[in-house]
Amino acid sequence: MKLATFKQGSEYHLGIHMEHGLLDVGAAAAAAGVHAPLSVREAAEGGEQAVDMLRRLQAEYGGNPQFVIGEEQAALAPVIPDPGKIICIGLNYLKHAEETHSPIPKYPILFNKFNNALAAHGEDVALPRSSRKVDYEAELAIIIGRTAKYVSEDDALDYVFGYCASNDLSARDLQGRSVQWLAGKSCDGFAPVGPYVVTKDEVGDPNKLAISCTVNGEVRQQSNTSDMIFDCKQIISYISQCMTLSPGDIILTGTPEGVVLGYPKEQQVYLQPGDVVTVEIEKLGALTNRIVAESSER
Missing domain, CATH: 3.90.850.10 (Fumarylacetoacetase-like, C-terminal domain)
Incomplete structure (x- = not known):
């Protein structure tokens, strides 16, 4: 899994890299009604359980353009700010x-x-x-x-x-x-x-x-x-x-x-x-x- 950090305004967001863009993890988690890591640091702290949750969100929402941001539109940040x-x-x-x-x-x-x-x-x-x-x-x-x-x-x-x-x-x-x-x-x-x-x-x-x-x-x-x-x-x-x-x-x-x-x-x-x-x-x-x-x- 490839994880990225991107900015919207002054806020940092966690994204999952896919061929067609970045899955906005926060938006996908909110739609699913689940708790998920919202930063690379949180994903690291959460270990395999956190990664499994991210994989689940990727599988369920990665094909939905409502939750995917084109990488040319995403303002990437340092992977861990x-x-x-x-x-x-x-x-x-x-x-x-x-x-x-x-x-x-x-x-x-x-x-x-x-x-x-x-x-x-x-x-x-x-x-x-x-x-x-x-x-x-x-x-x-x-x-x-x-x-x-x-x-x-x-x-x-x-x-x-x-x-x-x-x-x-x-x-x-x-x-x-x-x-x-x-x-x-x-x-x-x-x-x-x-x-x-x-x-x-x-x-x-x-x-x-x-x-x-x-x-x-x-x-x-x-x-x-x-x-x-x-x-x-x-x-x-x-x-x-x-x-x-x-x-x-x-x-x-x-x-x-x-x-x-x-x-x-x-x-x-x-x-x-x-x-x-x-x-x-x-x-x-x-x-x-x-x-x-x-x-x-x-």
Whole structure:
């Protein structure tokens, strides 16, 4: 099942992606007179019972145009607009570590982003005026579905709700000012996620997925999640030894080779206004954002 979040006015709504549009879950649940999750977070918290209810509504109302919104008319939002945590993993693909001449980490490198960094599929992302070196990073995102603390690697994927595509946009000049990467990673709009959360039953092994990034249609990154140094179950288990993971938390799992930072300096061309960046991951769809200049009014 593919779940999306869309906005009508100032309100967020849960949608189920289908070939002909998004099923408005709230409207379908009201018509059926049943309680159903009204956000991706609620669906994650509700577990299999919540997913079963969504499948029931999809079967009963998915063919009724009264409850379906065309995706071209829906204003998509970040798949989870209010995660409790956005945790990121650095230098987690072998070839990416090699291209940046970085030592192979002995443990997952953790850093974080905040909710201000979230952006939706199709949303413009503004280049901050404080940076001249904004880079793309195609990444697989994990959406946590159960409270996780001190979980084993063997059990770790049981705590996943689903997966989506993400882009860990990075201001390299800000990032390089100190050993802490936060300044270059947490700019507004620097964590596009979407367009959908795909439930884990439709994904299978998350470490066997093709992943790519294009800029203006030119392939910049093309790899597979099998190149991760620490795979998804290792990442979840490790983070859970450090902190409690909660339903709706987002984990960005690192990027493969091909980022601008990995090019020789004379060949580095960072993102410019007008660039269109697309991250595509097998089974999860394509996440596209246009890069724009930051407004002088901000």
